[in-house]
Amino acid sequence: MALIIDWLVQGFQMLLVLALCPLLIGFVRKVKARLLRRRGASVLQPYRDLRRLLLKEVVLAESASWLFRVVPYLVFSAVWVAAALVPTFASGLAFNWTADLIAIVALLGSARFFLALAGLDVGASFGGIGSSREMMIASLAEPAMLMMVFTLSLLAGTTQLSSVAQYLLTDGVGLRVSLLLAMLALFIVAIAENGRIPVDNPATHLELTMVHEAMVLEYSGRHLALIELAAALKLTLYLSLLACVFTPWGMAEAQAGWSAYLLGLLAYLAKLAVGGFLLAVFETGIAKMRVFRVDEFLGAALMLGLLGILLLFVSRSL
Amino acid sequence: MPLYWFLGPLAGLLGVGCYALVGSRRPRSDAIVYGISFLCSVLALGASLTHLLTAPAASTLTLPLGLPWSGVHLRVDALSAFFLVIVNLGGAVTSWYGLGHGRHEQAPERVLPFFPAFLAAMNLVLLADDAFTFLLTWEFMSLMSWALVMAHHRQAGNAHAGYVYLLMAGMGTMALLLAFGVLAGADGGYHFADMRAGLLSQQAAALVLVLTLVGAGSKAGLFPLHVWLPLAHPAAPSHVSALMSGVMTKVAVYGFMRIVFDLLGEPAWWWGAVVLALGAVTAVLGVLYALMQHDLKRLLAYHTVENIGIIFIGLGLALAFQANYLNDGAALALSAALFHVFNHSLFKSLLFLGSGSVLSATGERDMERLGGLIHRMPWTALAFLIGSAAISALPPLNGFVSEWLTFQAILISPELPQWLLKFLVPAVGAALALSAALAGACFVKAFGITFLGRPRTPAAAQAEETDTRSLTALFVLAALCVLAGILPGLVIDALAPVVASLNGAVRLAAQASQPWLTLVPLAEAKNSYNGMLVLLFIVFSGFLSALLIHRLASRDARRGSAWDCGFPDDNPAGQYTAGSFAQPIRRMFGSVVFQARERVDMPAPGDLRPARMTVSLRDPAWDYGYLPLIQVVNTVAGRLNHLQFLTVRRYLTLVFSALILLLLGLAIWR
Known part of the structure; x- marks a missing residue:
């Protein structure tokens, strides 16, 4: 029975992140629009966009290879698997032992690797510019993310995300300098990896802001829908990760019972809403930076992460 | 497995090398040479795998050759059996590749005699059990690979590459010779068993460590001794490049492990710090060098430098743990390093063989003149893609597993008490993470520019898919990359006797008994990873989404010209x-x-x-290391030049005063 419940929770979690992620995007867009004193589209607009894209035919460039057609599915499933392994409303997921935090980071890396390859596949200049910049950003963001992972696992004694969440939830960790540094690092990485302002602008197709949008410029129809969905999943994943690690309150423990699960779900929705709201406020309040300033921004994240680990190597109580 | 099982294949390899000396001009001689090399490698591979998996006691043999008072001592134990597996697996695959690829060789008489001899030499280094045999076979290995580097000696730059390689190899062998001299001590016990039993003072042991780092490190490609490697590896024919990069660097790692972990005795903690720092610098600089290259084979060669750095990070951690008697941590770090040795031999051989296919199909190594090959060479492209993803440490392939293990070893290192290590290890962890991310960028570039996009030259546009034998070799390696990635527990169990033999009988827990074949290196931390399930999940959700979308939404596709923001450019030079x-x-x-x-x-x-x-671009290793050194040597040589033009009287005076000085020195020292 316990096993069945665990599997059910895991399955529900997989569907939950998939179902929620367009809503999160719509919510962030709505808040941004309201902050700019526009009315904005409905929060359900991303769902309509996805449906429209899914029903359209795909137009492939003549120089596109089989890789171009496979990559959307690969990227989507890698990100989905990664998102399914981040605890949202309940810790102790049934398959949490399959991949730990390092593996989740690397799964996102796989998705990025193949998307960057797809950007080069057609042989148009915009795809290349996007791939090249995406890999530049990743070359600093991924180590910074790993530094954050190290900080957490040095504190909790494990790299298993569910165990980390359990530890932070129950053991009264309190305020730690290293955790604060790790949170800042993760926040910066989340901004960069999801292509938000100030690193990239998800709302424009202007050449100078083009990273993610340029990379996927040649995609259309269902392929584009999958890639947009994967991007939304990735944003949800990062917000869930921030919520699960730094604000674990309300999350249900393993086999806690239905009421705890419901409470956890409500808490998770509230955390996502707050996270999305803060993201929109941050994005509205800051200007896009030049591409070659991004390395300083991300270098700061790397250094903060490294500092966090150094503190933990020196003393376990910092 | 008794040792004489290896002697047959070795004799076969040397014999076919001798045949090729006289018969390489005959038709079909390449089939004979590569065929026999393949058979011998497979036999030796079987023998070494059996030895590794059954883990019997070490088997020794003394041949009445070589120095009259010692003979040639051979021995196979767990460590050499593991590296024998790597050498002979690489040998078998590259020989098979050679069966197809060898037709393209312009000057077979410059390749065929040396190829089997090179394989035999690498086997012999691993079997050697005394310093004399080791150094002799090591030098034989260097010379044979040098001959193969010089196979196309008329091409621009190859003669220079061979010259630099010969100098560095000579210096490395000299350093190893001195290291063995210190190890043998005044009594001169050159048998490895005598060295193992001998006790060295701390200073002497430190000297041996430094000499071994120079000797084995220059062969492996540690920064700043790597300079010959990106010159020499690409210059050789591609299947030889695969052997040199994928396999010979591992023989160098074997040399380092044999001396430092086996012969030298108990390590001091700072050895770990030195090796860790060198490994981290090598890893980051290696991948940065690789990113700057446009020549596909040179990019791969520089990337070998990075991977050697990762291996040495694992070895350095193991030394640090061992010095503090934390043998569980050392077992984890050693397993990580050995696993990466195995992985790198797979994917680097795969990538070099793939680049060889590209080279023979287009005649180009310069990526700026390739592109679009995925359309013309789809199978080569697929194998190269698997290799690229594996080397970029992407799950669920094998490169990720060894990096994951190295990260796990770093995460338990706060237990190390020394302060220097407490500061160094996190920095090394950051360097490792940085090099892994940069490796991803590097291989997006290598695969994306070479195989994707539109062809940049007519040669690339008219490339033909390579032959089936070469493709088989590529796909055997690709399949092994996938298998080692999804079943890492089996590899770790096979490595366990090696780890135990170097680590005071402490090894990782048996992995094969874990449920779902999950990898759980340290039971108490409960860190686990299951590549098979990750692969299954990805395949399942990918197929599920494809099925649902094709059934319920749309499945139409139309071909049109590229969008490119409305201004598609027909000229392929406009690509990135x-x-x-x-x-x-x-x-x-x-x-x-x-x-x-x-x-x-x-x-x-x-x-x-x-x-x-x-x-x-300026190369810091040349600018700050070698060029000043060359200048000093030239200046000194210029100053001493006039000594060649003295009169007989002066020469006699010089000889006489040298004699007096030496006698004086002896008198004072006594």
């Missing part, structure tokens, strides 16, 4: 190139490390000549 892909990273890291400078020569308005951009 290798140089432009690496430009952001060159600006970020290269401006510091390589003093990268971009100079734009923009013609004045009305002037019709094209604008030009030139990029200049």
